[in-house]
Amino acid sequence: MPQSDNSRVEQLLAAMRLDEKALLTAGEDLWSLPAIERVGIPKVRVTDGPSGARGPQLPGQGGGWTSVCVPCGSALGATWDVELVERVGALLGREARRKTCHVLLAPTVNLHRSPLAGRNFECYSEDPRLSGALAAAFIRGAQGEGVATTVKHFVCNDAETERYTMSSVVDERTLRELYLVPFEHAVRDGGSLGIMTAYNRLNGEWCSERGDLLAIARDEWGFEGFVLTDWYGVASTTRSADAGVDLEMPGPPRAFGPAIATAVERGELDEARLDAQVSHLLSVLDRVGALDATGEEPRSEDLPEERELVREASAASIVLLENRGVLPVDSATTGRVLVVGPNADRPSFNGGGSAQVGQAYTITPLQALRASFGPATEVRFEPGTRIDRTVPTLEVPTEVEYHAGAGLGGEALLVTSLRAFEVVSLGPPPGVEKPFSFRAVGVLEPEVTGRYELTLVQSGRARLLVDGEVLLDGFESPPPRSSAYLGYGSEEMRAFVELEAHAKVEIAIEYSSSGARGVNVVKVGCREVLAEDALDRAAAAAAEADVVIAVVGTTREWESEGFDRVSMTLPGAQDELVRRVAAANPRTVVALNTGAPVAMPWADDVGAIVQLWFGGQEMSGALADIMTGDAEPGGRLPTSIPFRLEDNPSFGNFPGESSEVRYGEGLFVGYRWYDTRGIAPRYPFGHGLAYTTFSIGEPACPVSVFRSGDRLAVTVPVANTGSRGGSQVVQLYVAPLDAPVVRPEQELVAFAKVHLEPGEVRDVVLELDDRAFAYWDVGTAETIALRARVPDTGRPRPEAEERSPGWVVAPGSYELRVGSSSAAIAHRLRVVVPDAGSPDA
Numbered sequence: 061m062p063q064s065d066n067s068r069v070e071q072l073l074a075a076m077r078l079d080e081k082a083l084l085t086a087g088e089d090l091w092s093l094p095a096i097e098r099v100g101i102p103k104v105r106v107t108d109g110p111s112g113a114r115g116p117q118l119p120g121q122g123g124g125w126t127s128v129c130v131p132c133g134s135a136l137g138a139t140w141d142v143e144l145v146e147r148v149g150a151l152l153g154r155e156a157r158r159k160t161c162h163v164l165l166a167p168t169v170n171l172h173r174s175p176l177a178g179r180n181f182e183c184y185s186e187d188p189r190l191s192g193a194l195a196a197a198f199i200r201g202a203q204g205e206g207v208a209t210t211v212k213h214f215v216c217n218d219a220e221t222e223r224y225t226m227s228s229v230v231d232e233r234t235l236r237e238l239y240l241v242p243f244e245h246a247v248r249d250g251g252s253l254g255i256m257t258a259y260n261r262l263n264g265e266w267c268s269e270r271g272d273l274l275a276i277a278r279d280e281w282g283f284e285g286f287v288l289t290d291w292y293g294v295a296s297t298t299r300s301a302d303a304g305v306d307l308e309m310p311g312p313p314r315a316f317g318p319a320i321a322t323a324v325e326r327g328e329l330d331e332a333r334l335d336a337q338v339s340h341l342l343s344v345l346d347r348v349g350a351l352d353a354t355g356e357e358p359r360s361e362d363l364p365e366e367r368e369l370v371r372e373a374s375a376a377s378i379v380l381l382e383n384r385g386v387l388p389v390d391s392a393t394t395g396r397v398l399v400v401g402p403n404a405d406r407p408s409f410n411g412g413g414s415a416q417v418g419q420a421y422t423i424t425p426l427q428a429l430r431a432s433f434g435p436a437t438e439v440r441f442e443p444g445t446r447i448d449r450t451v452p453t454l455e456v457p458t459e460v461e462y463h464a465g466a467g468l469g470g471e472a473l474l475v476t477s478l479r480a481f482e483v484v485s486l487g488p489p490p491g492v493e494k495p496f497s498f499r500a501v502g503v504l505e506p507e508v509t510g511r512y513e514l515t516l517v518q519s520g521r522a523r524l525l526v527d528g529e530v531l532l533d534g535f536e537s538p539p540p541r542s543s544a545y546l547g548y549g550s551e552e553m554r555a556f557v558e559l560e561a562h563a564k565v566e567i568a569i570e571y572s573s574s575g576a577r578g579v580n581v582v583k584v585g586c587r588e589v590l591a592e593d594a595l596d597r598a599a600a601a602a603a604e605a606d607v608v609i610a611v612v613g614t615t616r617e618w619e620s621e622g623f624d625r626v627s628m629t630l631p632g633a634q635d636e637l638v639r640r641v642a643a644a645n646p647r648t649v650v651a652l653n654t655g656a657p658v659a660m661p662w663a664d665d666v667g668a669i670v671q672l673w674f675g676g677q678e679m680s681g682a683l684a685d686i687m688t689g690d691a692e693p694g695g696r697l698p699t700s701i702p703f704r705l706e707d708n709p710s711f712g713n714f715p716g717e718s719s720e721v722r723y724g725e726g727l728f729v730g731y732r733w734y735d736t737r738g739i740a741p742r743y744p745f746g747h748g749l750a751y752t753t754f755s756i757g758e759p760a761c762p763v764s765v766f767r768s769g770d771r772l773a774v775t776v777p778v779a780n781t782g783s784r785g786g787s788q789v790v791q792l793y794v795a796p797l798d799a800p801v802v803r804p805e806q807e808l809v810a811f812a813k814v815h816l817e818p819g820e821v822r823d824v825v826l827e828l829d830d831r832a833f834a835y836w837d838v839g840t841a842e843t844i845a846l847r848a849r850v851p852d853t854g855r856p857r858p859e860a861e862e863r864s865p866g867w868v869v870a871p872g873s874y875e876l877r878v879g880s881s882s883a884a885i886a887h888r889l890r891v892v893v894p895d896a897g898s899p900d901a
């Protein structure tokens with residue numbers, strides 16, 4: 061990434077009037093910054109996000125540009141592979157540029173504090189170092205392609221409940237030792253050119269007004285980029301600007317923009333602060349080449365090499381949690397495979413909310429498994445149960461004809477094509493004025509004969525016609541609003557029709573924008589009505605199969621930005637489905653298509669379990685590769701999976717109440733809690749099996765004394781002792797044995813992933829520095845001030861030694877623990893940190 065040419069930024073700044081500078085402190089619309097044409101600053105665009113670069117369009121559109129959908133954050137977390145995540149970051153950097161954007165709103169590095177948090181799928185891990193190392197890699201990859209990343213959401217936005225107002229109540233040590241750490245890595249090691257502030261408050265104050273936090277980023281970590289708010293998350297004009305926020309998003313401006321110019325004119329804001337805002341932004345835009353942007357049109361690409369990379373990443377993220385000799389399935393000798401589960405034919409490639417992208421094509425696990433097993437194997441399917449909260453969008457190509465006015469009359473002004481029956485837009489397309497109307501037509505050709513449910517959700521007026529007959533009419537009197545489409549969409553209207561296999565029916569929508577507030581929406585849903593004996597059918601078919609593959613999970617209606625889950629239980633009757641098929645056939649493999657941990661009450665009774673995550677557009681192929689053994693399950697858990705929600709450390713302090721969520725577990729997040737309290741999780745942090753076996757040899761450490769300022773390299777020989785290639789993640793935890801403050805039992809300080817062929821042995825080198833041993837000392841200023849206020853009773857009082865806050869490597873013994881999970885420690889070494897005053901020091 062080239063350095064910014066300071067003189068260019070200075071010249072621009074000097075050439076701009078106050079009002080022009082102020083305009084550059086706020087977006088112009090949802091995805092753009094304003095052009096200041098008089099001085100030659102072009103319009104610059106930003107795009108979400110962590111799982112794909114959607115470009116300047118809303119999430120959830122059936123039309124528009126397509127984007128490569130990469131595995132979600134927790135899946136990337138499960139790869140534990142910095143090199144791979146860097147390549148994924150580079151892919152998204154290229155995609156952002158194809159969408160003519162120079163700012164990528166990613167990565168998301170909040171922590172997995174509770175398994176229930178709605179956006180866990182977007183975030184990498186419960187561990188700040190793993191999150192930080194992967195975030196830095198993602199950023200290096202993306203920024204290497206000429207975009208600025210905006211690591212988000214700064215900070216403690218670890219849940220969605222009341223996300224705009226909630227105050228995360230967190231003590232200073234916990235903040236420093238956990239929640240700030242991924243951001244620190246993103247800035248120091250990744251060089252992120254942007255930081256996005258969080259919606260929530262931290263200890264009572266809005267994150268977009270926390271000058272102290274932004275000062276940590278600039279003064280301690282050397283952050284040189286720009287700070288933007290989360291969407292509509294700016295709290296105030298002068299307080300936010302003085303705190304160090306540079307850009308309000310999105311536009312049109314509310315608290316910043318012209319209001320900043322007024323604040324300067326009234327003497328409420330120093331113009332130097334405005335100059336700093338503009339210069340932070342312009343320096344970044346200059347560094348990524350955005351000041352020379354030429355106004356190209358966004359485009360979609362679907363490249364074989366990018367599909368391949370996404371498939372590699374997806375396979376590398378799949379965690380083999382359990383294997384009782386069932387996997388891999390030998391396709392040559394397996395005659396009958398039964399696939400069950402709602403996610404087998406309606407998979408979730410990503411979670412809900414702003415991370416969503418519209419991928420160029422989809423292939424379901426069922427289709428991928430059929431293709432992989434080949435014609436000699438019979439692959440049957442029984443859904444067993446369904447988990448849709450609303451009826452899924454009808455995915456057929458659709459032609460939309462736009463007309464002027466609300467009445468569908470006159471000539472067509474514009475004809476566009478969509479991949480599915482869903483139109484979501486902020487007003488009419490270019491070239492069409494408000495009010496407008498359209499007719500959308502597509503052909504449905506069901507694969508099976510049966511009873512189908514058709515639904516309509518709308519914002520505006522709409523009616524649904526089947527073969528020219530009106531089936532659902534929301535035109536004359538539109539249905540009431542619901543929470544769909546952020547509250548703009550209506551309740552679902554529904555009707556049932558009998559359809560014949562392979563008989564074509566025409567589906568049409570007549571839509572008018574009149575009465576639509578804000579967003580124009582039409583969604584047609586379609587699903588086959590589930591047979592009443594669906595569970596029995598699945599169990600009966602399981603008894604006849606050689607192997608059962610149950611693809612169960614959630615969807616973006618269950619895991620999404622905007623709300624938290626209320627339970628770890630799989631939605632609907634899925635636990636019952638797994639129980640029934642496993643009772644009928646113990647050779648049942650459960651594939652969990654979820655972004656975050658779920659309860660597995662059947663875990664002891666099934667043949668194998670794989671955690672698929674939301675694996676991106678190539679997830680189905682990657683699953684098939686793992687099932688047949690064409691690929692190795694490369695993932696390890698980036699987050700502990702407890703037996704019960706009640707065992708999780710945030711239990712009782714999640715999701716908060718009375719606008720406060722207390723981080724009552726403090727430092728004891730995830731494995732830090734389970735390991736310290738001696739509560740065994742179902743599957744520990746770092747866990748994951750392979751199709752081969754590994755041995756982790758005796759680690760070599762050159763010294764047994766560590767002095768502050770040293771760097772320590774621990775060498776670990778790893779051998780593949782099995783008969784297949786595979787990858788192992790070597791993990792190094794530090795356990796302080798006689799810490800002067802409360803500390804977790806052990807903490808991950810280094811890791812490395814190695815791929816080894818059968819019989820291969822390789823040395824892995826893990827490097828440690830001060831921070832591997834350090835804790836955050838909050839200093840003594842407060843204690844001294846408090847003591848001064850205690851009345852002098854004449855009794856002796858201990859004096860508090862004066863100490864400023866900072867990282868401390870306390871003298872004492874530390875154990876270095878090397879293993880393959882936080883619970884599978886293979887070797888322990890002792891290192892002593894001598895007392896600074898001792899002769900050994």
Ligand code: BGC
Pocket residue numbers: 108109165212290291414
């Ligand atoms: C999300 C951000 C996202 C932004 C723009 C917000 O609601 O919290 O992560 O980048 O929207 O879509």
